[in-house]
Amino acid sequence: MIILTDEPLDPVAVTDSVRKDGNGAVVTFLGTTRDNFGGKTVTRLEYEAYDVMAIKKLEEVRDSLCADYGIEDIAIAHRTGRVDVGYISLVVAVASPHRVKAFEACHEAVNRIKTIVPIWKKEWFADGSRWVACEDHEFTDEAEHHHAHAERHTAAVGDD
Amino acid sequence: MQFDVRLFALYRERAGSSVVTVDVPDDATVGVLSDAVRALYPRLAPPEVRIVVAVNAEYADDDQALNPGDEVCLIPPVSGGRG
Numbered sequence: 001m002i003i004l005t006d007e008p009l010d011p012v013a014v015t016d017s018v019r020k021d022g023n024g025a026v027v028t029f030l031g032t033t034r035d036n037f038g039g040k041t042v043t044r045l046e047y048e049a050y051d052v053m054a055i056k057k058l059e060e061v062r063d064s065l066c067a068d069y070g071i072e073d074i075a076i077a078h079r080t081g082r083v084d085v086g087y088i089s090l091v092v093a094v095a096s097p098h099r100v101k102a103f104e105a106c107h108e109a110v111n112r113i114k115t116i117v118p119i120w121k122k123e124w125f126a127d128g129s130r131w132v133a134c135e136d137h138e139f140t141d142e143a144e145h146h147h148a149h150a151e152r153h154t155a156a157v158g159d160d
Numbered sequence: 161m162q163f164d165v166r167l168f169a170l171y172r173e174r175a176g177s178s179v180v181t182v183d184v185p186d187d188a189t190v191g192v193l194s195d196a197v198r199a200l201y202p203r204l205a206p207p208e209v210r211i212v213v214a215v216n217a218e219y220a221d222d223d224q225a226l227n228p229g230d231e232v233c234l235i236p237p238v239s240g241g242r243g
Contacts, residue, residue: 120169
């Protein structure tokens with residue numbers, strides 16, 4: 001089961017989808033909206049996805065983990081849009097004959113999702129917002145100066 | 161060749177648009193196209209940052225050739241491992 005939706009997630013349904021009598025262990029991870037970051041109060045999160053590629057990459061994560069850990073099935077559900085504090089944005093459910101592989105595969109699934117799946121997270125604070133993981137995209141003063149110059153040029157040629 | 165390049169998240173906000181149309185030479189690579197978008201929007205990312213590009217919903221290297229009709233998207237950094 002791979003789900004990408006702007007509706008609330010149902011962790012029980014996601015978990016049930018991987019349960020089989022041959023499995024003695026099921027590990028389900030829930031990612032939820034935390035109310036703080038770096039000492040600031042977070043009021044909500046907002047997720048944006050490149051839907052087609054996100055689903056394709058979630059399927060890749062599932063398939064590669066099933067192969068790497070010898071697991072039959074992994075279910076992943078990711079929410080998009082606004083997710084308020086305390087609500088679930090990610091559900092990963094892994095079932096395995098034994099618990100160790102289920103824990104390991106679930107942990108690795110979350111790592112891979114956060115590395116290769118094109119879903120972006122924005123944190124909203126009382127006084128603003130920021131896209132998570134985009135720190136290297138901040139402009140230095142010099143780059144800002146260059147930008148201001150480029151913008152004036154663009155305006156002059158009427159190309160904006 | 162003309163492409164309607166899709167922008168997401170940080171790039172969409174910085175460009176003020178979710179689609180940017182660019183014209184590139186017929187033998188253009190991914191890198192040439194991404195440079196063309198950056199020329200239109202210098203504010204997209206600092207010059208030292210490489211912009212990740214997806215072609216037809218797959219990550220693409222800068223030297224990959226483009227074909228007419230390819231779906232091209234600029235991919236800002238995803239959430240990382242902090243959550």
